[in-house]
Amino acid sequence: MKTAFASDARFMDHDTGVGHPERPARLSHTLAHLKSKPWFSSLHMMSGVECNRDQISSMHDEGLIDRAQTSCAQGLSYLDSPDVVISPDSFDIARLAVGTVLSLSDAIVSGQVNNGFALIRPPGHHAEQNEALGFCLFNNIAITARYLQQQHGLERVLIVDWDVHHGNGTQHLFEEDPSVFFISTHQYPHYPGTGSRSENGIGAGQGATLNCPMNAGTGDDDYQDAFREKILPAIHNFKPDMILISAGFDAHRADPLGSINLSSEHYAWMTTRLMECADQYCQGRILSALEGGYDLDALAESVGVHLATLNKQPAIIKSSKDSV
Numbered sequence: 001m002k003t004a005f006a007s008d009a010r011f012m013d014h015d016t017g018v019g020h021p022e023r024p025a026r027l028s029h030t031l032a033h034l035k036s037k038p039w040f041s042s043l044h045m046m047s048g049v050e051c052n053r054d055q056i057s058s059m060h061d062e063g064l065i066d067r068a069q070t071s072c073a074q075g076l077s078y079l080d081s082p083d084v085v086i087s088p089d090s091f092d093i094a095r096l097a098v099g100t101v102l103s104l105s106d107a108i109v110s111g112q113v114n115n116g117f118a119l120i121r122p123p124g125h126h127a128e129q130n131e132a133l134g135f136c137l138f139n140n141i142a143i144t145a146r147y148l149q150q151q152h153g154l155e156r157v158l159i160v161d162w163d164v165h166h167g168n169g170t171q172h173l174f175e176e177d178p179s180v181f182f183i184s185t186h187q188y189p190h191y192p193g194t195g196s197r198s199e200n201g202i203g204a205g206q207g208a209t210l211n212c213p214m215n216a217g218t219g220d221d222d223y224q225d226a227f228r229e230k231i232l233p234a235i236h237n238f239k240p241d242m243i244l245i246s247a248g249f250d251a252h253r254a255d256p257l258g259s260i261n262l263s264s265e266h267y268a269w270m271t272t273r274l275m276e277c278a279d280q281y282c283q284g285r286i287l288s289a290l291e292g293g294y295d296l297d298a299l300a301e302s303v304g305v306h307l308a309t310l311n312k313q314p315a316i317i318k319s320s321k322d323s324v
Contacts (some may be wrong), residue, residue, distance in 0.1 A: 004119070008048030011105075015087035021135075022123065023292070026296065027121060034300075039311055046104060049102070049103040050092065055098065058150065062132045062219060063130055064132065072084060077133045083135060085135065093122070098123060098140050100118050101118050101289045102143070104289075105287050109174065115285065115286040115287075115310050125140075127139040133168070143288075149179065155241055156179055156181070158244065160184075160246070161184040161248070162247065162251060163291045166194050168193075174205065175205050175208075176202045181208050181209075182210070185226060186211075197211055197212075208238075219263075226300055241281075243291075247289060247294035255295045256294055265305065268308070288310065297310075
């Protein structure tokens, strides 16, 4: 079994300014933590690859792509809404984020590796078909799900989004499509306001969306109950050809942008459960890509736990974040 790690120094060039939570230090701090792990050098290392316009337009309107490219070229400070801060390089870096995840998906489907994690920015799960939103320009995971179907012939793709914020963009892009099953655990009510239990798909996609909203203050035990009682049975019913994870780590108890109380160890638990499903239905194929996570130490530690688990290494917790 081989686990891939995909990232690129160019992700630092997406400049969101002083004080913005989605900042380059998220990646540099996490990477420094990962490099301290003895197992890190055993990973299959992959660098970034820029995607092309057609790959983005598989899920996004041409108007959004044009606005993103023009706004960055003109030096504007944000795209579509003030929470999507941009810099002159942001369009190219967003293309790099998408392309890096697509390249990782190629490596997994081809059997070069069994699974992998993409340490990327900007994140993607809030991006709608024609709107950048919530720090996100393009929906990295959604584009990858469609790419897997169109380029690799996979029929059933599962997306599990455990970010503290509901993945409104991903849900809306697939809510009429029964071939992509979207599952989300998230704080509710909370930004962006979507993700109630009643949102379970539209038309032919009815039942292919599963929202598990969590109250503020929820911890590991409640998440594990949701997995055992709702999420895992739904995955077993769907029998995916591949599992994608929108891996936000802002449900950690130390994160400043959420009020969920997950421990770092819980990310190992969730990862293990999804690996068991992947082993049963899709030859172990799991692709995970970074979404949120804004406390630098908690993010680095949680990513380390997640990646160690994917790589079947001990997930050792050494920081004090879990005593917060």
